[in-house]
Amino acid sequence: MKPLRQLRSRTVVLPTRDIDTDQIIPARFLTTTSREGLGKHLFADLRFAPDGQPRDEFPLNRPDTDGCEILVAGNNFGCGSSREHAPWALLDYGIRAVVSTEIADIFRNNSLKNGLVPVVVPPDAHDFLLANPGVEVSLDVERAELRIGDGAAVPFPIDAFARYCLIEGIDQLGFLQQQMDHIEHFEEQRPWTP
Amino acid sequence: MGAARTLFEKVWSEHVVVEETPDTPAVLYIDLHLIHEVTTPQAFSLLRDKGLPVRRRDLTLATMDHSTPTTPVSSIKDLLVVGESAAAQVRQMQQNCADFDIELLGFDSDQRGIVHVIGPELGATQPGKTIVCGDSHTSTHGAFGALAFGIGTTEVGHVLATQCLLQRKPRTLAIEVDGQLSTGVGAKDLILAIIGEIGVDGGTGHVIEYRGRAIEALSMDARMTVCNMSIEAGARAGMIAPDETTFEYLQGRPRAPQGAEWDAAIARWRALASDDGAEFDRTVSIDASRLEPMVTFGTNPGMVVSVNDPVPDAAGDPSFQKALDYMQVDTGKPLTEAPVDVVFVGSCTNSRLSDLEQAASILAGRRVADGVRMLVVPGSQQIKKAAEDIGLDRVFTEAGAEWRESGCSMCLGMNGDTVAKGQLSVSTSNRNFEGRQGIGARTVLASPLTAAASAVSGHVADPRPLMDRS
Incomplete structure (x- = not known):
């Protein structure tokens, strides 16, 4: 996982609520045994017509969204399936942060384990971002703040441990492995065995 | 005496290896890790890269369900009906389980099936356990009073390597369901009504406990249907306190405790129910007696109405209007005028024997309407056999429906069982998302009774x- 302390980017906006992980990456692309190369299938049925031609009206297909690393989405982004292919596809495409008023639990967990920052902001900041696609935004993971243009910093909630892992680029498995003495002790002293 | 605790708090606290602090999440021990072919290949790759073994093979159980054909498989050629890449994924699962010495209930096992159907069926799912799987419908197992939730592939790797997860303690939401369900109204209608009430994000950050007389009256099959769709309300998990119904279901199942161990387990399980006076972060109350058969009309499970009620209009909400446009449904009228192309009875939500019996009760002596394709996919090979033993397969095939091998099938269409573009499907599965059952497929979620009634009508x-x- 690449460390991510700060990020400055224009936004690309998908205003629809409840964008589920089937829309982020349809199930037919989950037969892969790799985590690489999924960006080409990101939002496949929204980006492309059934004949494979790009849908011009879809925001990610507009030339002015090239290089945008921050996705602003409607409420409850990432609901549905636990497929980690969803954050893999977003990251492979080049998205490093998702901003919404609510982000579904499993998607948020999966994102944090891969260096994709879930940013939950209050409705007023969200409304402004939805109404102003392409605005320049600064994300400061260390301070857990989002700054829109040169405006005031908007704080966002992020678990302290997840933030530490993001800014250091640390894999959480290492931390778990360091707990092995505790895990073995737990197994030895528990009153029943599964 | 400590403070009154909820079912969730009891199971949670019993599995905390290291307490959470402001700086670090809790280390939570996992009692049962269910794995399948879609969300594990990259986790096994990680183990190989780091040279790690699977730490507790005895607490890991594998099957194959998502990418598998629902036609019989006795050779590689039979497997290829799902396509090269799905077949390769299945073969990778076989290889991973062989390399890491994990028990795989595969094509040679009569215990193979949908992962959330076989765990309970084998008695591996038990009250008070922590259960995870790389699949959001792991919430199903909460029907037994287990704390069960879906995880991503990175976390699958964590559990394979350490048998633990890093977790923050979720909040609790009590859903009190009083009254009695009417004839023709079942668990699926109840959970759809609950999601309609609290919304598809109503459970985010919470573990739901379903309680009240209407929940206590449900069979285990019905409780699994309810808990299964907890994730469709955004909840981390759904739980129901274990009781006599739970114990009766589990007794004698191959992986349930036996003899003196059974007696000890029952004593432990009886103490799991939430204490009187235990406090939940939120409570929602539902009256079961007012419910009718429910159908979804939009592109998430919260867009739901009683079958005879008119579909509401968007009232200027663009996300709602987008869903209506995709579904091509008329507002102001009930869905009962919508012609059906496909009916699917199956999935981890509604593929158990009682679900099949309900669908068959409508189909017996009737025919699937002309132009409608009906697919019936049992949840496991054991359910398939049990259904055949009582003649349900003949009821389905004589009515003109297709009777298949077990698997996830048309719930998400990974194995080639798909709904064609623009077709309307009445499905007993759990998600009516855009394109879920196939590109451009339009899905109406419903109970097995409503699905079967729609097939004949x-x-x-x-x-x-x-x-x-x-």
């Missing part, structure tokens, strides 16, 4: 008029 139908055969 050729349009979305209230099952109740078809249930009275006197």
Whole structure:
């Protein structure tokens, strides 16, 4: 996982609520045994017509969204399936942060384990971002703040441990492995065995 | 005496290896890790890269369900009906389980099936356990009073390597369901009504406990249907306190405790129910007696109405209007006029024997309407056999439906069982998301009774008029 302390980017906006992980990456692309190369299938049925031609009206297909690393989405982004292919596809495409008023639990967990920052902001900041696609935004993971243009910093909630892992680029498995003495002790002293 | 605790708090605290602090999440021990072919290949790759073994093979159980054909498999050629890449994924699962010495209930096992169907069926799912799987519908197992939730592939790797997860403690939401469900109204209608009430994000950050007289009256199959769709309300998990119904279901199952161990387990399980006076972060109350058969009309499970009620209009909400446009449904009228192309009875939500019996009760002596394709996919090979033993397969095939091998099938269409573009599907599965059952497929979620009634009627139908055969 690449460390991510700060990020400055224009936004690309998908205003629809409840964008589920089937829309982020349809199930037919989950037969892969790799985590690489999924960006080409990101939002496949929204980006492309059934004949494979790009849908011009879809925001990610507009030339002015090239290089945008921050996705602003409607409420409850990432609901549905636990497929980690969803954050893999977003990251492979080049998205490093998702901003919404609510982000579904499993998607948020999966994102944090891969260096994709879930940013939950209050409705007023969200409304402004939805109404102003392409605005320049600064994300400061260390301070857990989002700054829109040169405006005031908007704080966002992020678990302290997840933030530490993001800014250091640390894999959480290492931390778990360091707990092995505790895990073995737990197994030895528990009153029943599964 | 400590403070009154909820079912969730009891199971949670019993599995905390290291307490959470402001700086670090809790280390939570996992009692049962269910794995399948879609969300594990990259986790096994990680183990190989780091040279790690699977730490507790004895707490890991594998099957294959998502990418598998629902036609019989006795050779590689049979497997290829799902396509090269799905077949390769299945073969990778076989290789991973062989390399890491994990028990795989595969094509040679009569215990193979949908991962959330076989765990309970084998008695591996038990009250008070922590259960995870790389699949959001792991919430199903909460029906037994287990704390069960879906995880991503990175976390699958964590559990394989350490048998633990890093977790923050979720909040609790009590859903109190009083009253009694009417004839023709079942667990699927209840959970759809609950999601309609609290919304598809109503459970985010919470573990739900379903409680009250209407929940206590449900069979285990029905409780699994309810808990299964907890994730569709955004909840981390759904739980129901274990009781006599739970114990009766589990007794004698191959992986349930036996003999003196059974007696000890029962004593432990009886103490799991939430204490009187235990406090939940939120409570929602539902009256079961007012519910009718429910159908979804939009592109998430919260967009739901009683089958005879009109579909509401968008009232200027663009996300709602987008869903209506995708579904091509008329607002102001009930869905019962919508012609049906496909009916799917199956999935981890509704593929158990009682679900199949309900669908068959409508189909017996009737025909699937002309132009409708009906697919019936049992949840496991054991359910398939049990259904065949009582002649349900003949009821389905004589009515003109297709009777298949077990698997996830048309719930998400990974194995080639898909709904064609623009077709309307009445499905007993759990998600009506855009494109879920196939590109451009339009999905109406419903109970097995409503699905079967829609199959014979050729349009979305209230099952109740078809249930009275006197």
